[in-house]
Amino acid sequence: MQAWRGSQSEMIDAGGRLVIPGLIDSHFHLLMGARALGNLQLDAATDLEDCLARIHNFAASQPQGQWLTGRGWRYALFRGAAIDRNLLDAIVPDRPVYLSAFDGHTAWVNTAALELAGILHGADISSDFSRVVMRDDGTASGELREGPAMQMVRQHIPAPTEEDDARMLRLALRELAALGITSVHNMDGDERQLALYRTFAARDALSLRIYLPLSISPGMDPQRIDEWIAQNADLRGPLLRCGCVKLFIDGVVESKTALLLAPYADGSDDCGIANYERAEFFRLIAHADALGQQVFVHGIGDGAVRLTLDAYAAAQHANGMRDSRHRVEHVELIDSADVPRFAQLGVIAAMQPLHAGFGYDEHNTWRRLAGPTRWPLGFAWRTLRDAGATLAFGSDWPVVSADPLRGIAAAQNRIKLDFSSFDSDFPDQRITLEETLAAYTVGGSYAEFMEHEKGQLVPGKLADLVMLSDDLFALPTAALSKTQVEITVMGGKIVYQRSTSKGV
Ligand SMILES: [Zn+2]
Structure with a gap:
């Protein structure tokens, strides 16, 4: 680094503390959370x-x-x-x-x-x-x-003005910098959000990098995707990028809108509902794929995951194989037959550790409606990773806390949170600390085609770094959540510094 030192360079001695790549949250709702x-x-x-x-x-x-x-x-x-x-x-x-x-x-x-x-x-x-x-x-x-x-x-609630949105976004960016987040994959997007982030990027007011999709809903003219691409052709990053679309194929287990292969465990015949007719869903995905877009599909139930993988396979068949890296978001439930298909199709599993934290506690709606036969492959990080799937972790903020350190702690402490009330031989779905950090860094960068730019601390990549108060690798897993972010650097600029750490 000495070779790069100039008169303006600030030298920071981490004093033996852990420095990791800037954290990438692969499933985020920036404006929704800010509002x-x-x-x-x-x-x-x-x-x-x-x-x-x-x-x-x-x-x-x-x-x-x-x-x-x-x-x-x-x-x-x-x-x-x-x-x-x-x-x-x-x-x-x-x-x-x-x-x-x-x-x-x-x-x-x-x-x-x-x-x-x-x-x-x-x-x-x-x-x-x-x-x-x-x-x-x-x-x-x-x-x-x-x-x-x-x-x-x-629609009857007065909409926030552009000034309201800008004010709340500034507030949100300050909070997120303090959590060590230097990149987010936003999961909703339209012209209004694009304009807002453009303004912030032009003023050098973004403290994190944004990957922004077009939100697609049933009945939408596929031509909208072509228009979207034309509008953002100049946005190739690394601060603000487009190149992706987002769809929902199902809802959530808790309201029985998640699409299951077999009925919910409440004695009904309900298997949930798909958000699209099969033909329309396949057509939209094939259209986006043919235009070179990366596709994110919210798929929570095992039926939704299968339908999404089927649609990706059909798009590959129609348009030819390419490095498309399409993604299934959430994957809360999966049938064992679909596990190897992630690696076969090159599909990424974008999952959220803090969503599993509440998956199994007593009186829990998710647990009751999913039922014991589906629990072993609930939030199946280990099973998916062992089958060769790339994992990209995130929060889904504001659905749960955006704090990646809480997510990391939840991933490590999962057995304790989830299985303490059972004496079963369920598979252990925990992954290691190294694997968890990878899912928040290099896995996230791969999941947005940016693995050559960020996600690791190696020469030539962007200077997105986080200095932590403690060495995560030296702490007992139960104490991980006590770790704090000392400094966040995005693109070589300090975007957060904890006040008590002054003088480092
Ligand atoms: Zn979401």
């Missing part, structure tokens, strides 16, 4: 009573007459009972309330919100996938499942 920072956060609510108290306190702190919006509640709060608008009416009767679940796949709204949207007595939604849940008395219960139903209320 949520200004709203009610219910992630920490321990039970329904606590959740309602938090809503009540937030309502009291907000100006009268405005929408109350928030996110983060967990399905387990309801203990299997209905997600009920009357619970909200009892504390906020006079103004509309819109609260999305932690995963963003369900909304809980009050009567005022349903009335304002004109759907208290139901709504015609063309999708089977999404619905306004109804009571026996013919009125809406207050639960809205998946995008189209949620959108019927959400």
Whole structure:
């Protein structure tokens, strides 16, 4: 490094502390998370009573007459009972309330919100996938499942202005720099987000690198993908890049919108629902593939994973084999027959360690609905990696904490979190600390075609670095989460420095 030292160079002695490549979060919702920072956060609510108290306190702190919006509640709060608008009416009767679940796949709204949207007595939604849940008395219960139903209320909430978004994004970038994140693969994207990030990049105001897809939804004209490519042809990175598209093929296990190969474990015949007709799904993926785009598909259920792999295989067959690196996002469940197909098709498994942390605790909705026959291949990191799949880890922020060190700790402590209440011979799905760090660094760079630019500390790659307070390799796994980020460097520039570490 001495050869590169100039008069402006700042020398930092890490004092024996661990320095790792800048962390890459491979599944992220940057603007969604930034916007949520200004709203009610219910992630920490321990039970329904606590959740309602938090809503009540937030309502009291907000100006009268405005929408109350928030996110983060967990399905387990309801203990299997209905997600009920009357619970909200009892504390906020006079103004509309819109609260999305932690995963963003369900909304809980009050009567005022349903009335304002004109759907208290139901709504015609063309999708089977999404619905306004109804009571026996013919009125809406207050639960809205998946995008189209949620959108019927959400469209009435005043949209944030561009200034609001810029302000919240600045705040979010500061928080994320403090977590050691130097790159994110955003999982939603459109012209508005593209314009926002362009402005930040032009002002040198981005403290992390962004890979931005076009969000695709059912019914969309495939021509939109061609237009998207034309709009961003100049964005080849390394700060802001496009070149990818994102689709959802299913929802989530907790609301039974995840697509399964066999019925849910609740005694029903339900296997969930696909978000697309098979032909349309295959056509969109083949179109994007033919244009050289990388494809991200949200696939949580084992049926969704299979359908997505089938669509990738069909695209390869139609367009010819190339280094496409298409991805399945989440892979919460998988059938053993599909495990080797990731390596065969060159498909990446993009997974989130903190999602598995709640996968098996008692009273858990995921655990109950997935059922014991599917648990062994739930969040199957070890099985997939052993079968040759590339793993790329992320958070899905704001779905769970964006803190990669918490993700790393969760990956190492999984047995304790997940299996303590069982005496079974389930496969051990933990991976090693080296493998986990790889999934947050070099695996992430490979998953966005940037392995020659970043993800490792070697000469010639971008100077994205993180200095940690502790050597992760020397700590007992139970203590990993106590580690803190001391310094984050992105592109050779310090974007975060912990105040107590001054003088290093
Ligand atoms: Zn996501």
